[in-house]
Amino acid sequence: MRLKKLVKLEIHKAFYNKFFIMTILIGCAITMLGIFNLMCQMKENDALLLLLLKEQNNGVIFNPAAGPRADLYHSWIFGEPFSLGAVLYTFLFPVLLSIPYGWSYCEERSTGYIRNMVVKSGKREFFVAKYIATFLAGGVGVILPLIVNFVMVAMMVPARKPMVRYETIYGVFGGSFLSELFYSHPLVYVCVYLFVDFVFAGLLATLSIMVAMKIRWKWVCVLSPFLICMLLDYLTRFVYVDSNVVYKQISLMYIIHPIMGGYPVSWSVILLEISILFGITFIMGFTRESKHEIY
């Protein structure tokens, strides 16, 4: 079987399964909490604004939409770090990303399906196809609810261009990652960040393939990216030792959210972590799989 055909087959399997749909549903349900929070906030703000306008204009109410209100870039779920939805989605991100297809390699190994496929296509081709499908399913599975949230929030509040003087509200400061882009082209900033998250989600999802090479239990494999992220987050406590130094954010738990976490994110750390993850998951996995006897 040719590689292209195999990739197509694996991608079809990855996107047309109940776990992928469940991930999207869980993700959307969590991001809805952010929208619920926004609606409550808007209701409160409207009441306050009406009160203010009444006082200012001797009881005559002007257009309430004219005052300072919520805007898209600090109201969508990855634009604010305060709502329960944002908190839940950020920290469940490493769990959700491997549910769509992170289990497949482990299951196909235990059922013996992998042997049939390797006979027909070859070990390397099978691994590459599985890697691509897991990467894409992981990335799309967690990015899609974010895009849905962004679009839904865009339908509710205007996409005003962020102003630098309100940087404390936006949480994107002078030294923050891509801050210039955020204040000049906010939509491009959101797209770039979603792409970074997509790459991280895809690479973390492929970690489950690496774990499946050693462990037979599929739910353990699926949860392995989360446990690894959590452990790495704990180990940052050994790196951030001086409270007077502004370190770069290295914890994957915080890098994925544009404004959550104490330290700023940088391109160098992002590229380094992507390279390490790619090296571990693809190069090591590919080498091992090529030499590994499946029978």
Place this chain on the structure above:
Amino acid sequence: MRYIKLLHLDLKRTMRENIENLLYPLVLGALFGAEMWRALCCIQESGVHQTIALGDMILYAYGGMEEYLPIPGNSFEFPTIWFLVLGLSAFSVLNWPVRDLEGTGQFVMVQTNKKSRWWLSKCAWNVCATLSFHMILFLIFCMLCVTRGYALSLDFHMEFHRFLFGLPPEYIDERGTELSLLAYFVPILFSIALNMLQMAMSLFLKPIYSYILVLSILLSSAYLLRPYMIGNYGMILRQDWLISNGVSIHTGILILLAIMIGSTLAGLWKIYHLDILKKE
């Protein structure tokens, strides 16, 4: 087959097949010890004489986080240490019951003629496994105290925790410097109740979804300090003996016991109605 024999079989098999679960508390204990030692060195380098005791280690692992206030400039910080302890404890008991149900458990049910015995032995196994997780962690803390010369008492030093967690000075009421045994017992009871709930939910949903539910409970509780968010009972820093607006320990014990009983009954009901031969 007698119930106690079933429990014995479960314990023996998990010891043999899931021995790596014992590694989690060992690794955690070693990491926690290393971080506390580093923090202590940092404090002592600045010229402050600081000692720690067993109570500090328990507070470090089961403390959780202070109340989170969602205001600008205060983004949510993940309580990693508390999460690692409770999340890994739940993870260590996640797989076994479902795995057994798909394999040997079916033969056990046929031989005992009663599904309830199998389920009740799993409940008892769950309690034993969770307790052993926390027991190992406790023993490692004791060993660290003995080897590093820290006091083997339940005393805690709030200055040390302010340094570690960045707690505001006005946050903690002065309620003595000794950890009460009950305060230590409630997080462990919470861990048992959570693992029982997870195991019962695994019968209704897939294990991964029940684990997501557990993680959501832990995260929501860290986010909101409310009596109905049961995770707050698992955080010593949020108990009423330590802070004025904390959650009541006694109410917590009642709620957690109710969850344990409820989970057992729900699982019992489900296992009676479950066609085990069709189970994936």
